[in-house]
Every structure is written in C-alpha cells, then in structure tokens.
Amino acid sequence: MEPEDDTPTRAVARGTVGYERLGRVSLKVLSGPDAGRVVQVPIGRGQQIRGGRSETCHVVLRDDDQVSGVHFSLHFEPVGAVLRDLDSTNGVYVHEVRVREAIIELDTVFRVGATALQLTAAERVVVPLSAKDHFGELYGWCPEMRELFDELERVAAMPSSALRVLITGETGTGKELVARGLHDLSERAQHPFVVLDCSTLPRELAEAIVLGYGRGAFTHAAPEQPGVFEQAHRGTLFLDELGELPLDLQPKLLRVLERGEVARFNERNKLRKVDVRVICATNRDLQKMVSEGRFRSDLYFRIYGKHVELPSLSERGDDVILLAERFLRAMGESLGTPPKQLTAAAHQALRAAPWPGNVRQLKQVIECAAQLTRGPTIDARDLHLGPGGITRRDQLDASPLLSLRWDEAQVGFQREYFKALMQRVGARRGWIGRAAELAGMDRSGFVKALKRLGLYRHAMEDAAEEP
Numbered sequence: 001m002e003p004e005d006d007t008p009t010r011a012v013a014r015g016t017v018g019y020e021r022l023g024r025v026s027l028k029v030l031s032g033p034d035a036g037r038v039v040q041v042p043i044g045r046g047q048q049i050r051g052g053r054s055e056t057c058h059v060v061l062r063d064d065d066q067v068s069g070v071h072f073s074l075h076f077e078p079v080g081a082v083l084r085d086l087d088s089t090n091g092v093y094v095h096e097v098r099v100r101e102a103i104i105e106l107d108t109v110f111r112v113g114a115t116a117l118q119l120t121a122a123e124r125v126v127v128p129l130s131a132k133d134h135f136g137e138l139y140g141w142c143p144e145m146r147e148l149f150d151e152l153e154r155v156a157a158m159p160s161s162a163l164r165v166l167i168t169g170e171t172g173t174g175k176e177l178v179a180r181g182l183h184d185l186s187e188r189a190q191h192p193f194v195v196l197d198c199s200t201l202p203r204e205l206a207e208a209i210v211l212g213y214g215r216g217a218f219t220h221a222a223p224e225q226p227g228v229f230e231q232a233h234r235g236t237l238f239l240d241e242l243g244e245l246p247l248d249l250q251p252k253l254l255r256v257l258e259r260g261e262v263a264r265f266n267e268r269n270k271l272r273k274v275d276v277r278v279i280c281a282t283n284r285d286l287q288k289m290v291s292e293g294r295f296r297s298d299l300y301f302r303i304y305g306k307h308v309e310l311p312s313l314s315e316r317g318d319d320v321i322l323l324a325e326r327f328l329r330a331m332g333e334s335l336g337t338p339p340k341q342l343t344a345a346a347h348q349a350l351r352a353a354p355w356p357g358n359v360r361q362l363k364q365v366i367e368c369a370a371q372l373t374r375g376p377t378i379d380a381r382d383l384h385l386g387p388g389g390i391t392r393r394d395q396l397d398a399s400p401l402l403s404l405r406w407d408e409a410q411v412g413f414q415r416e417y418f419k420a421l422m423q424r425v426g427a428r429r430g431w432i433g434r435a436a437e438l439a440g441m442d443r444s445g446f447v448k449a450l451k452r453l454g455l456y457r458h459a460m461e462d463a464a465e466e467p
C-alpha cells in the first residue's frame with residue numbers, strides 16, 4: 001500500500017531562520033584532583049563531549065593519573081545523554097558499576113579514575129539555519145545540514161588566510177565538496193584547488209610528493225617536480241585523510257604551515273615562499289590518535305581551527321530521498337530524458353538501507369538503477385538493497401551472486417574479493433601497500449575501490465596500526 005503522505009519529515013521549511021537543539025552542557029567535578037571545578041562545554045551539531053588527560057579533550061583531567069588520554073565521551077540522543085567508555089584503562093563507573101555505555105540523567109554522578117563528575121545542566125539553544133538547500137555542490141534539507149550550511153557560509157565570508165578548517169565525517173559524506181565550496185567562495189577561487197589524499201601516499205615518495213623535488217632527485221635524468229604546496233600557491237590545498245599522513249612527515253608539514261616556506265626534498269637550503277590555505281579532512285579519530293602518540297599534538301592544534309562535522313547519511317532523515325531524486329534529475333538532464341521516478345516502496349528501501357558508503361554509495365546505487373531500469377519508475381527491487389542486496393554490511397556468499405544481474409554481480413563480487421583480500425593481508429603495518437600489490441593495483445586505485453564499495457571506513461577501523 002502507498003503511504004498516505006510520503007513527503008520529507010525532517011526537512012525545514014524554506015526561510016526558517018532557526019531551530020532549537022541542545023547547545024550547552026555543564027559538568028561539575030565533585031572529587032579528585034580537580035574537585036570544585038565546573039566545566040561548561042558548548043556543543044556543536046552532532047558533537048560529542050570528550051573527557052580525559054589529553055589536552056585535545058573538552059573536559060581535561062590532566063592531574064588524575066588514573067584517567068586515560070581520551071577516557072570517556074558524552075553525546076546526546078533523543079533517548080538522553082549517552083555516556084561511553086572509550087577503551088580506557090581504568091573504566092567508567094556509574095553508581096560504582098563499571099559500564100561500557102549508559103544512558104544517564106541530569107544530576108547523575110559518574111566516576112573516571114579518581115575523579116567523580118556530575119552532569120549538572122543541559123541547556124537548549126536556538127541555532128540559525130541557512131535559507132539555502134545547498135552549499136556549493138553539497139545538498140541537504142534536514143536541520144543538521146541547513147545548520148551546517150549556515151556555519152559554512154559564515155566561514156566562507158571570513159578572510160581565508162585567517163582560518164583553519166578541519167572537516168570530519170565518514171567516507172562519502174561530502175568532505176571534499178565542503179572544501180571545494182569554501183575554496184570557490186573565497187578570494188582564492190581563481191587560483192588552484194589541489195587535493196592530496198594522504199591515504200594513497202606511497203611511503204617512500206611521500207616527502208617528495210608533498211614538498212616537491214629538484215632536478216636529479218632520484219636519477220640523473222629526473223626532471224624537477226613542485227610539491228603540492230607549490231602547486232597550490234595562492235589557492236587552496238585540501239589534505240584528505242590527514243590521519244593517514246606518515247608520522248615522520250608530520251613535523252615537515254608543520255614547518256611549512258608555520259613558516260609559509262617550503263624546501264624541496266633534495267634542496268634543503270633553498271626555501272620557496274608559498275601562500276596556501278590548507279583545509280584538512282579525516283574520518284579517523286585524531287583526538288585519540290594524539291593521545292596514543294600516533295598523531296603529533298602540535299600539528300593537531302595547528303590545523304584545528306573551525307571544526308566542521310558532517311553527519312552520516314543515515315542521520316539525515318529524508319535527505320536520502322531528496323538526494324536520490326536530485327541524482328535522478330541530474331541524470332535525466334544529462335541524457336535529455338525525463339527523470340525516472342522512485343516508487344513509495346523504493347523510498348522505504350532507501351530509508352531502511354544502512355549506507356556505510358554514505359552519499360557516494362547512494363549516488364552509485366541510484367545511477368546504476370536508473371541505467372538498468374527500463375520503465376519510467378524505479379521500484380525497491382530495482383535498487384537491490386534488501387536482504388542479499390549489494391549494500392548489506394555482512395558477507396555475501398557466491399551463490400546469490402549467480403541470480404543477480406551482471407552489473408550487480410560484479411559489484412557483489414568486488415566486495416567479496418576486497419574483503420577476502422583484506423582478511424588475507426591482516427590489519428598490520430603497510431597493509432594497504434601489500435593488499436594493493438596482491439591485487440595488482442596501485443595504492444590510489446586500491447583505496448578508491450575500497451571507498452566506492454563502502455569498505456574503506458571498516459578497513460581503517462580494523463587496522464590496528466597506521467597503514
């Protein structure tokens with residue numbers, strides 16, 4: 001049966017100026033080295049509060065040596081405040097019961113190390129929303145996205161040299177589109193926008209790619225090559241997957257950011273001035289990496305100015321439908337045909353799918369369905385999202401592939417292939433290079449394939465060490 005009203009539920013009417021959400025939280029330290037301190041934390045959209053000994057936390061408990069670097073988080077869902085132990089050594093206790101995750105109420109006391117904390121206030125604030133449904137090419141209609149657009153419009157209006165931006169969010173949520181939009185709206189728009197994906201940097205050549213190299217760096221005949229900073233001179237350098245930047249390259253990057261000068265790989269004494277706005281993105285937990293010594297804190301503070309967090313697609317309500325329709329319209333325009341329509345059942349399937357690869361995966365599913373569906377409508381079964389479909393998180397065995405169409409069977413097979421390959425190589429140092437080599441691919445092609453198939457985030461989470 002068709003639902004009576006299938007219009008988006010969480011999109012905000014055009015022209016709405018603001019909406020109310022939780023905006024400020026207060027915590028009181030009842031006992032421990034910081035007893036008596038009251039910490040007030042403004043919370044951004046979808047942001048969680050973190051506590052621990054690390055300077056990167058919102059609630060810094062520097063003097064309690066029983067507290068881990070990043071010990072606990074608090075985030076707020078419709079059900080209440082969710083307190084979570086972030087793999088701390090000594091645990092999180094509520095009423096002296098150790099918990100991994102607990103929903104706590106106002107005034108609840110919890111203990112981390114020798115410190116007892118009380119959640120004393122959670123205040124609501126009215127936040128402004130953009131009147132637009134897009135920022136550059138990034139589209140969205142739900143309040144979370146419209147609040148984001150308002151933030152981005154204000155960031156874009158600031159002088160670009162003064163501003164550092166760190167964009168976080170799962171793979172495929174639009175981080176590169178945000179960076180591109182900020183560049184296009186800045187006074188640097190006429191100059192280059194250069195993207196460096198740190199996850200595809202080959203270790204041996206990383207320094208030469210970032211800093212550039214002079215004539216004869218590798219062989220006598222090798223020509224000179226400017227690094228990414230020089231290429232982006234007067235424009236913007238987008239450092240994607242910054243969490244994957246090799247540790248030994250981090251101080252060199254910091255030096256360039258601080259001094260605005262770059263010395264090529266084999267020309268240590270020849271400094272070249274560069275005027276570059278750097279925008280960074282990651283889907284890794286940089287705070288945790290800093291507290292574990294896997295990312296330099298000085299570089300973290302250098303790049304961490306304005307934090308832009310992109311919600312995952314499953315947190316954006318009916319944006320999934322509106323985005324799908326947008327992709328269909330764009331396809332129709334490029335083919336000169338009327339856009340195909342999604343049935344109500346297709347809407348339901350899109351809403352229910354988990355989308356580990358977020359908007360990138362949605363776009364791929366929609367484009368694939370539009371190309372392969374003969375009639376003017378796309379039904380749920382044309383999307384192949386249900387049990388046994390291509391976007392299930394768990395493994396497909398080989399036999400269901402045989403009953404799929406050729407293109408879907410190929411995608412299904414590719415997912416199986418990459419999963420098996422990653423299992424074979426294991427989560428150990430250098431696994432990307434090793435897996436790419438076994439697949440006969442270059443690193444960048446390998447990482448792109450993982451992203452396209454929605455496997456990249458899980459692969460990174462599973463990897464115990466830096467790739």
Ligand SMILES: Nc1ncnc2c1ncn2[C@@H]1O[C@H](COP(=O)(O)OP(=O)(O)OP(=O)(O)O)[C@@H](O)[C@H]1O
Pocket residue numbers: 137138139140169170171172173174175176177178240283323359360361363451
């Ligand atoms: N809100 C959006 N509106 C329209 N298109 C989007 C949106 N978000 C993402 N896309 C599309 O999805 C794809 C992935 O976007 P993008 O590369 O910006 O994601 P990302 O977060 O940088 O991914 P990764 O972390 O894997 O590099 C692109 O084709 C982009 O155009």
